[in-house]
Structure formats: structure tokens, C-alpha cells
Amino acid sequence: MIKILQYLTLLLPLLCLGQEQALVFQGALVYPVTAAPMEDGVLVVQHGKILAVGPAGKVVIPEGAEMHDLRGKVLMPGLVDTHSHIGDGDGGDRSATLHPDARILDAINVRDPHLKKALAGGITTVNIMPGSGYLMSGQTVYLKLREGRSIEDLLYCDDPLNSICGGLKMANGTNSLRGEGPFPGTRAKSAAMVRQLFVKAQDYQRKLKAAAGDPEKMPARDLQMETLVEVLEGRRIVHHHTHRHDDILTVLRLAKEFGFRVVLHHVSEGWMVAEEIAAAGAPCSIIAIDSPGGKLEAVNLLNKTGAILAAAGVDVAYHTDDGITDSRLFFRSAAFGVKEGLSREKALASLTIAGARMLDLQERIGSLEAGKDADFIILSGDPLSVYTHVEQTWVEGTLRFDRANPEDYQYAVGGYGVFREGFHAHGCLDEEGGGR
Amino acid sequence: MKRVRNAECGMRIGRAAGCFPKAFGMDAGCWMLVVMLMSLPLWGQKVAVRGETVYTMAGAPLADGVVLIRDGKIEKVGKAAEVKIGNDYTVLSGKVVTPGLIDAHTVVGLAGYYNQPHDQDQLDKSSPIQPELRALDAYNPREKLVEWLRGLGVTTLHTGQAPGALASGQSILVKTVGNTVEEVLLDSAAMVTLTLGSAVSRNYKSPGTSAKGVAMLRTELLKAREYQKKMANKDISKRPARDLKLEALAMVLSGKLPALITANRAVEIMTALRLANEFGFRLILDGAAEAYLVLEEIRAAGVPVIIHPTMARPRGDSRNLSLETAAKLKQAGIPFAFQSGYEGYVPKTRVVLFEAAIAAANGLAREDALAALTINSAKILGIDRRVGSLEKGKDADLVIFGGDPFEYTTHVCTVMVDGEVVVQGECREKR
Known part of the structure; x- marks a missing residue:
């Protein structure tokens, strides 16, 4: 008995160390994204972080590491989806059109099977946004697709009360035009309403500065103003739905007036104003669609946008806008960009590091570099081939999707009862064709 | 004649080929040219379409195949080595040829x-x-x-x-x-x-x-x-x-x-x-x-x-x-x-x-x-007598692709309907 106890005591530290064991992935064609591809690359991960990445023979393999042979496979960073609606969340309501106070993190269901669908598509980080039916529909949230029981388990930020956990969703163009109740009926009115609120926020910001921390002089807390001050200070990024070229320019005009940081989303007619976007230094997150149209502001949506913006010097990413396009087919969007002239290198960056930059997360994710989070995917072949499958998705050193596992496989292909909750469009795909 | 044709079209072909003919996002001038191109007088002409791979969908795919077209119909299909292309045929070639989709x-x-x-x-x-x-x-x-x-x-x-x-x-x-x-x-x-x-x-x-x-x-x-x-x-x-x-x-x-x-x-x-x-x-x-x-x-x-x-x-x-x-x-x-x-x-x-x-x-x-x-x-x-495969007597509807038709990055190079080139795409794949 004592012997068994001794044995167990000996094993205990080993069991604990089991979690500490380094993982080594070797033999794959590795796309670090921020460095040149490696034909026979090695990736070492431990404690959820990347320890080392490099060509075979130049990377120290830790003793006792768990070895993974990936010959014939492709290894690259987990994908970053800068614009998605998975998780069954919501944002502001019909009481107004400006809702900078509404947080989507208060509404997301982390058990939504569509999160697993995203993992099946190789997505490890996602910016989940409220819809585009309002000028400001609420705060977005940046999530790491870890296993989790609550939204807190998936957050990037430390604490929603004291840190920035996402961006601010804004929209212009037709989706937010309603012309009744509290809603704008024209584009000029839309811009005026947004400007008025930002002017108010500037005033609030001044009061905060004047108070200089003195509780007696502080203005009353205002959730809307607090969010917009974060935007004015450049700590919270505006993620702006915008399609038509003149709407894009309006966003840039407002961003300049108030000095906020903005990522332009969708940018269907971005190819018409690439120089202006580049001059403003605004990154673009593009949607790729199988045909133009479906609404007036998307009739000129073309897959050449990525190539034209990149050529103009704009930082380019793609997004799924899931359920507009499917998280499992994220590569397809960038591949369509390549079809129309985007370079392969830019295409892979557009799904990873470029998206990370648009979420202020480039220090942690988006490329395979020592010190970054161990978020990576293993592919059966060329990332831009239709025949390629995501075989495994790893998040912070944990295997989160394995195509060889039947439980996971169902999320890659669908089938009876897989997406039980159905598709939640939040009115985005309703009969009126409103929404995104 | 099935369609109205413009006698001036012929001289415009050369210029049209240089423009970007994907239906959307073209310059207005380019649009015009494509409209012209769509009515090219290939009717009555003899065309040979040659592909590195020809999916006839009537039997196994042909490596280096040829489809002969005359008066809007398919005249003959076979391997290039076995099909004689007459001097009076306009030859279009590409990597992959399929019937019109x-x-x-x-x-x-x-x-x-x-x-x-x-x-x-x-x-x-x-x-x-x-x-x-x-x-x-x-x-x-x-x-x-x-x-x-x-x-x-x-x-x-x-x-x-x-x-x-x-x-x-x-x-x-x-x-x-x-x-x-x-x-x-x-x-x-x-x-x-x-x-x-x-x-x-x-x-x-x-x-x-x-x-x-x-x-x-x-x-x-x-x-x-x-x-x-x-x-x-x-x-x-x-x-x-x-x-x-x-x-x-x-x-x-x-x-x-x-x-x-x-x-x-x-x-x-x-x-x-x-x-x-x-x-x-x-x-x-x-x-x-x-x-x-x-x-x-x-x-x-x-x-x-x-x-x-x-x-x-x-x-x-x-x-x-x-x-x-x-x-x-x-x-x-x-x-x-x-x-x-x-x-x-x-x-x-x-x-x-x-x-x-x-x-x-x-x-x-x-x-x-x-x-x-x-x-x-x-x-x-119920239209397989007319379309759906590259076989003698069927409508000359076919597509030339720059590669595997299903790959995301493959371009459509040429589309023919009834023997007429109706789309001349910018086929950027290397030959």
C-alpha cells in the first residue's frame, strides 16, 4: 500500500507536468504569415503559447515533447474573422438608433453550435457584432474560441468593467434608414445624428478631463458617453458597416472630424475610392459574395475589391459575416480575392494578421511567432484550394476541432440536428431584406 | 439568323479582347464592346475548340481533345490526333473544356x-x-x-x-x-x-x-x-x-x-x-x-x-x-x-x-x-437531346476554363452558346 502511495506521489508531479508538456508539430509546409513559408517547418508550443517556429534542424525540440508528424499537411495561424454574427447575440433595440451602451457580450450563447462551425472552418478568433439596422447597434466583442461555460471564458479582455472587450458597431447606408420613429430617413440625417452624439461625447470628455479625477467634479456616469469617450481616445475601434462609395467617404469624413479609429466593413464599392481609403489610413474588412445585388448598396459588389485596395496600400482583411457567408468557407472569400488579382501572401495575411491588427490583437495572434498565442490550424493541402479541409484547429495549445473525431466532423458538414438552434438572423435576413 | 448582328462587330474583336469582360465593374466603353462581342457573327462559321482536357460528359474525358462546331451545332468530337481541323476553322484553345453548365x-x-x-x-x-x-x-x-x-x-x-x-x-x-x-x-x-x-x-x-x-x-x-x-x-x-x-x-x-x-x-x-x-x-x-x-x-x-x-x-x-x-x-x-x-x-x-x-x-x-x-x-x-454533353448534333454550348472548373481561383475563359462566343473572359492562368 505504501509502495502504491509512493508510486502515486511520484506520478503526481508528472501528471501536473503533463499539462506543461511541450507539443511539437513537424514536417508540414508552414505559413507563419509574417515570415516566408517553410517547406519543412517546426512549431513548438507550450503553456498555450508558441515557444518556437522555424525550419527543421533550426528549432530546439524540448526533451519529452509530444511529437506530431504533419508531413504532407499545411500549418498556419488560426483564422481571424473580423465580422461575424455567430453566438446568437444581439445589440440595441427599436427604442433608438444609437446604442453605444449595448454590449453584445451580455447576449451571446457560448453553446451555440455555430461557434463549433467556426472552429471547423479554422477560425480561432472572432469579432462578434450586433447587426447593421441601427447607426450604432452596440459594442462588439472579440472572442477566442476556447472551450467555455460562459462568455467570460472566451473574452480577450481581462474584465468587461475595466477593459476594452471589443469595438463599436456602426452602420450607414440603407440598412439603418427607416424614416420613422427615432430612425433616420436620409443619409444626411444619419450623419447628423451620429455627429450630434459625438459632439456630446466630446463635451463629456472635456468634463472628465476638467474633473481630473475629483469625484466632486465628475459628471454623472453615462454608459453611452463612456463608450464614446473610449472611441474618441482611440482605445475602442469603430467597426463600420458601409457599402456605397459615398457612404464610405462619409465614414472617413466623420472619423477625421472626431479622430476615431475605424475599420471599414464590407466596402462593396471600395474599389471606386481606393485612393481615398488609403489616404485616410483606414483598414478594410471585405465581404465576398457569389453575386452582386440583393440590395441597392451591393449592386457593385465585386471580388476585385481586395486586389484594388491592397494595390492602393490599404490593409485588407476578409470576414464571413456568418450567416451571410459560412464560417466553414472563410478561405473561399480570400481565394476569390486571389482570383481577381490579390496576391497569395496578402490573401493569407487577410485571414490572419491583418484581421488581428483590425482588432488591436496583433501582438497576441495572427501569425506563428514565438511568444504569440498557440492558435493554429492544420490543413490537408493548399489553403486556397476548394478541395482542402481544415483537419485540426488548435486554440492556445488545445485541440478544439478534429475532423477525424465524429463529434467534431458533424460541424464540418452539417446533418440532422447539428445546428439545432437553426440560423439566427436577428432580422438580418428577413423578408424585407433589411439587416446587414 | 437567330440574333440581330452588327456588321461592324468584326473589326471590334481585337479591342474587345483587351478589355475586362466580366459582366460587372467594367468601363462603359468596355461594356459596349462586350455587347458587340456577344453578337459576334460566328454563326455559320466553323470553330474548333481544343482543350488539354475535354469533358465531353459522354464517355471518359479526352486528353487533348477537339470539338468541331458548325452552324451552332457540334459537328465532331474526338482526340486532337484523330480529328482533322480544316483550314477554314477558327481555333479556340484552353486548358479545360466542358459542356455549357x-x-x-x-x-x-x-x-x-x-x-x-x-x-x-x-x-x-x-x-x-x-x-x-x-x-x-x-x-x-x-x-x-x-x-x-x-x-x-x-x-x-x-x-x-x-x-x-x-x-x-x-x-x-x-x-x-x-x-x-x-x-x-x-x-x-x-x-x-x-x-x-x-x-x-x-x-x-x-x-x-x-x-x-x-x-x-x-x-x-x-x-x-x-x-x-x-x-x-x-x-x-x-x-x-x-x-x-x-x-x-x-x-x-x-x-x-x-x-x-x-x-x-x-x-x-x-x-x-x-x-x-x-x-x-x-x-x-x-x-x-x-x-x-x-x-x-x-x-x-x-x-x-x-x-x-x-x-x-x-x-x-x-x-x-x-x-x-x-x-x-x-x-x-x-x-x-x-x-x-x-x-x-x-x-x-x-x-x-x-x-x-x-x-x-x-x-x-x-x-x-x-x-x-x-x-x-x-x-x-428533359433537354438532353439538345444540351448537356459535347456530342455530335447537340447545341454548341461549351465553356473553356483556365484550370479545374471547381477551384476557387480558376477563371472562365470563354463561353459559347449555339456556337457563338458570348463571353470572352480575361483568362489569366498560365498556359
Whole structure:
């Protein structure tokens, strides 16, 4: 008995160390994204972080590491989806059109099977946004697709009360035009309403500065103003739905007036104003669609946008806008960009590091570099081939999707009862064709 | 001459070839040239299309194959070594040649890309049973979405009313080039389109349930059967007054037109089979998202399937769809074809080529996927004498691709309809 106890005591530290064991992935064609591809690359991960990445023979393999042979496979960073609606969340309501106070993190269901669908598509980080039916529909949230029981388990930020956990969703163009109740009926009115609120926020910001921390002089807390001050200070990024070229320019005009940081989303007619976007230094997150149209502001949506913006010097990413396009087919969007002239290198960056930059997360994710989070995917072949499958998705050193596992496989292909909750469009795909 | 031609076109070819001819996003001048190009006087000319791989869809693919075309029809198909190309033939060459693609079910031409009331003619909501509505009377051959699909190699559409009514109308079969519906028709009345399931109850006050919907449909079919009998009376004076609705349903009962029943859940698929059995009509299943649950039953009934777009969103009655259903239909020996379906929003249409590609990436062999875009589709639609394969005597509808047709980055280089080059794409693949 004592012997068994001794044995167990000996094993205990080993069991604990089991979690500490380094993982080594070797033999794959590795796309670090921020460095040149490696034909026979090695990736070492431990404690959820990347320890080392490099060509075979130049990377120290830790003793006792768990070895993974990936010959014939492709290894690259987990994908970053800068614009998605998975998780069954919501944002502001019909009481107004400006809702900078509404947080989507208060509404997301982390058990939504569509999160697993995203993992099946190789997505490890996602910016989940409220819809585009309002000028400001609420705060977005940046999530790491870890296993989790609550939204807190998936957050990037430390604490929603004291840190920035996402961006601010804004929209212009037709989706937010309603012309009744509290809603704008024209584009000029839309811009005026947004400007008025930002002017108010500037005033609030001044009061905060004047108070200089003195509780007696502080203005009353205002959730809307607090969010917009974060935007004015450049700590919270505006993620702006915008399609038509003149709407894009309006966003840039407002961003300049108030000095906020903005990522332009969708940018269907971005190819018409690439120089202006580049001059403003605004990154673009593009949607790729199988045909133009479906609404007036998307009739000129073309897959050449990525190539034209990149050529103009704009930082380019793609997004799924899931359920507009499917998280499992994220590569397809960038591949369509390549079809129309985007370079392969830019295409892979557009799904990873470029998206990370648009979420202020480039220090942690988006490329395979020592010190970054161990978020990576293993592919059966060329990332831009239709025949390629995501075989495994790893998040912070944990295997989160394995195509060889039947439980996971169902999320890659669908089938009876897989997406039980159905598709939640939040009115985005309703009969009126409103929404995104 | 089938189409109006411009004598000046010939001199414009050279310049047209240099512009970017994808239908959208071109300069106005470029647009003009493409319009010209679309009416190139190849009719009457002799054309040879040579491909590194020619998928004839009538036998194994040909390595280094040639298709000879004369007067808009295919004259000869074979290996380059065996087919003599006369000096008077214009030679077009490329990597991969396939027959023109067929979209086995769409609403394009009735539904337009603006998605505004003026261009949305795909469903009349005044009554749930209107088989008398003819797509013929609503199809716009100049619709931008038709042009978009043509640019991606689609040369034949089976188009009509959208799913969502118990009986929505009569579909048509058209080529994707032409100025009037009469000019593009392959068949002015192809099928009567029916829908079972929850979509109907969203569009109409009644039926409010699936069971009521089926009861309403059966009632009308019984009326049509009576009508059919009375119309067969030798004494003309005893025949009833013509009734367009019953006449359309009677065409289904008599076997003149098949019924295309949109049924996505296994429940509705089984109901469709039950109805076909009761009334003895020819049935083609549409959608069939849960077909994988009832493969045996579908096969036993000998019913072909026009499968939902592979990338359709998993929602409503289609929430249980699978990317592998096409592969499972193939495995079960059930004839099937791909479709672009109906979209209420963005994208306003899907592209049948892309839907087949995703099926080809999920268990369906490449050639089986191509067959479901071409010859098998033509057979299900009853137009395989004209289109669907590269065989002598068939319409010279074909596509030259810059590589594997299903790869995301492959370009469509050339599209021919009836022997005419209707799309000359900028084919950037290295030769």
C-alpha cells in the first residue's frame, strides 16, 4: 500500500507536468504569415503559447515533447474573422438608433453550435457584432474560441468593467434608414445624428478631463458617453458597416472630424475610392459574395475589391459575416480575392494578421511567432484550394476541432440536428431584406 | 439568323479582347464592346475548340481533345490526333473544356439583382395555388443576374417562380443569351412548381399548417382530374369552360408536365412521394435537404432530385442540410442535379458551378459533380437531346476554363452558346 502511495506521489508531479508538456508539430509546409513559408517547418508550443517556429534542424525540440508528424499537411495561424454574427447575440433595440451602451457580450450563447462551425472552418478568433439596422447597434466583442461555460471564458479582455472587450458597431447606408420613429430617413440625417452624439461625447470628455479625477467634479456616469469617450481616445475601434462609395467617404469624413479609429466593413464599392481609403489610413474588412445585388448598396459588389485596395496600400482583411457567408468557407472569400488579382501572401495575411491588427490583437495572434498565442490550424493541402479541409484547429495549445473525431466532423458538414438552434438572423435576413 | 448582328462587330474583336469582360465593374466603353462581342457573327462559321482536357460528359474525358462546331451545332468530337481541323476553322484553345453548365432550378430572370419591388416577380402572394402563372410571361432575358451567371459558364437555366406557394406556376427552360424570352426558350412550359412545408405558411394566411396545405393541394388535384375527364368528352358542348388553373394541374396529371415539388424535411419528401403515388404524376424532388434520411424511399420511387444549393444556409426546413447530401445521392444511385435556388437577400443568386464545387470537396467525385451540372441535369430536365454533353448534333454550348472548373481561383475563359462566343473572359492562368 505504501509502495502504491509512493508510486502515486511520484506520478503526481508528472501528471501536473503533463499539462506543461511541450507539443511539437513537424514536417508540414508552414505559413507563419509574417515570415516566408517553410517547406519543412517546426512549431513548438507550450503553456498555450508558441515557444518556437522555424525550419527543421533550426528549432530546439524540448526533451519529452509530444511529437506530431504533419508531413504532407499545411500549418498556419488560426483564422481571424473580423465580422461575424455567430453566438446568437444581439445589440440595441427599436427604442433608438444609437446604442453605444449595448454590449453584445451580455447576449451571446457560448453553446451555440455555430461557434463549433467556426472552429471547423479554422477560425480561432472572432469579432462578434450586433447587426447593421441601427447607426450604432452596440459594442462588439472579440472572442477566442476556447472551450467555455460562459462568455467570460472566451473574452480577450481581462474584465468587461475595466477593459476594452471589443469595438463599436456602426452602420450607414440603407440598412439603418427607416424614416420613422427615432430612425433616420436620409443619409444626411444619419450623419447628423451620429455627429450630434459625438459632439456630446466630446463635451463629456472635456468634463472628465476638467474633473481630473475629483469625484466632486465628475459628471454623472453615462454608459453611452463612456463608450464614446473610449472611441474618441482611440482605445475602442469603430467597426463600420458601409457599402456605397459615398457612404464610405462619409465614414472617413466623420472619423477625421472626431479622430476615431475605424475599420471599414464590407466596402462593396471600395474599389471606386481606393485612393481615398488609403489616404485616410483606414483598414478594410471585405465581404465576398457569389453575386452582386440583393440590395441597392451591393449592386457593385465585386471580388476585385481586395486586389484594388491592397494595390492602393490599404490593409485588407476578409470576414464571413456568418450567416451571410459560412464560417466553414472563410478561405473561399480570400481565394476569390486571389482570383481577381490579390496576391497569395496578402490573401493569407487577410485571414490572419491583418484581421488581428483590425482588432488591436496583433501582438497576441495572427501569425506563428514565438511568444504569440498557440492558435493554429492544420490543413490537408493548399489553403486556397476548394478541395482542402481544415483537419485540426488548435486554440492556445488545445485541440478544439478534429475532423477525424465524429463529434467534431458533424460541424464540418452539417446533418440532422447539428445546428439545432437553426440560423439566427436577428432580422438580418428577413423578408424585407433589411439587416446587414 | 437567330440574333440581330452588327456588321461592324468584326473589326471590334481585337479591342474587345483587351478589355475586362466580366459582366460587372467594367468601363462603359468596355461594356459596349462586350455587347458587340456577344453578337459576334460566328454563326455559320466553323470553330474548333481544343482543350488539354475535354469533358465531353459522354464517355471518359479526352486528353487533348477537339470539338468541331458548325452552324451552332457540334459537328465532331474526338482526340486532337484523330480529328482533322480544316483550314477554314477558327481555333479556340484552353486548358479545360466542358459542356455549357445547366442551372437546374433558379428564379433568375424573374428575380432581379436590385431586389426592389419592380424586379421581384418570383412569387405572387394573392393565392397559394396558382399553377397557371407562366414564367414565360415574367422572364427578363436582359436581367443582370442572367449575365452574371453566363459569365461563369452557365448557358442553360431552368427558371420560374420561387418556392413558397403550394403551386407557384410553370417554369421555363432558357439559354442565357438573347433579347426576348421567345428567342431564348428551350421549353416554354417545363414543370409545374409546387412547395410543401413551412415556407408556404409564411407566405399565405391559409394553409397555416402542412397537413392543411396537402389537403388543399389534393382537393385541387381531384378537381383537375374531374376537369380532365370532362374535357375529354367527345361532345364538345359538354366540355366545361377552360380553366387555366385546372388545365395546368391536368397537364401534371396527364404526365405532360412533371411536378417539381420543393420538399426539404424528410416529412415533406415522404408526402411528395405519397402524392405522386396517389395521383400518378411524374415527380422531381427539389431541395431535399433531408434526403439522406430517406434515400431508400426516393430510390424505390425512381424520383430524381434537384438538390438544394450545397452552401444554402441551414435554416427553416433546410436547417438539417449537409454538405455531403449530393455524395450520398450519388452513392444511392439516385439521379440528381445542382441548382442555384432562390435567395431573398445577399447574394441575390448563387452560382451553380460554385455549389457543385463544394459538393466536389465533400465526397462527390469531380466528374460526378460535373455530370450533375451538365448531362444528368439535362436528362432530368428533359433537354438532353439538345444540351448537356459535347456530342455530335447537340447545341454548341461549351465553356473553356483556365484550370479545374471547381477551384476557387480558376477563371472562365470563354463561353459559347449555339456556337457563338458570348463571353470572352480575361483568362489569366498560365498556359
